[in-house]
Amino acid sequence: MENNCTYIDFDGVILDSEERMLCRKSEVGFINHNNSDEFIKYFEYTNTHPEEWDYILRNAVPINNSVEILQELEKMKKNISILTKIHTLLEMKMKVEIIRNEINLSCPIIFVPPNIAKHQVIIPNHQLLIDDSEKNIIKWNENGGVGYIFDSSLKNDEKNKVRSLEFLLKG
Numbered sequence: 001m002e003n004n005c006t007y008i009d010f011d012g013v014i015l016d017s018e019e020r021m022l023c024r025k026s027e028v029g030f031i032n033h034n035n036s037d038e039f040i041k042y043f044e045y046t047n048t049h050p051e052e053w054d055y056i057l058r059n060a061v062p063i064n065n066s067v068e069i070l071q072e073l074e075k076m077k078k079n080i081s082i083l084t085k086i087h088t089l090l091e092m093k094m095k096v097e098i099i100r101n102e103i104n105l106s107c108p109i110i111f112v113p114p115n116i117a118k119h120q121v122i123i124p125n126h127q128l129l130i131d132d133s134e135k136n137i138i139k140w141n142e143n144g145g146v147g148y149i150f151d152s153s154l155k156n157d158e159k160n161k162v163r164s165l166e167f168l169l170k171g
């Protein structure tokens with residue numbers, strides 16, 4: 001159990017970048033967030049407009065003190081890693097810059113490419129994942145992990161659902 005790591009999603013858990021991406025996607029005319037082709041087209045668009053990821057990530061705001069809590073967990077020498085989906089290499093590069101230079105975290109960053117699930121990159125093996133995507137959590141749990149859904153709008157933590165990363169400070 002000593003070597004167990006806690007994996008933390010980035011978009012929608014650490015920073016509000018998910019919301020900002022959807023907003024930006026609408027602004028350039030891709031308004032249907034249920035259409036997967038629109039996402040493919042928008043991510044293609046970002047490859048020729050690198051300012052998109054700069055806008056989405058550089059001005060994103062921490063959710064329910066996530067950054068402060070992670071900095072504290074690092075000081076406590078807790079075994080944590082960021083496990084984050086990426087759609088393009090520009091997004092990957094910008095995430096590293098933001099995590100290292102803006103929010104100043106030094107934990108490992110593990111990137112999950114398009115069309116691959118998080119449990120394929122990290123074999124869950126009873127380890128904890130905190131993610132705002134219910135789909136990711138269901139798959140993580142089905143593959144032997146312990147998943148908590150992150151929902152910043154909750155008033156209080158519930159069974160397997162948390163409103164912030166604060167509970168990790170007590171663990």
Ligand SMILES: [Mg+2]
Binds near residue numbers: 010012018133
């Ligand atoms: Mg997310």
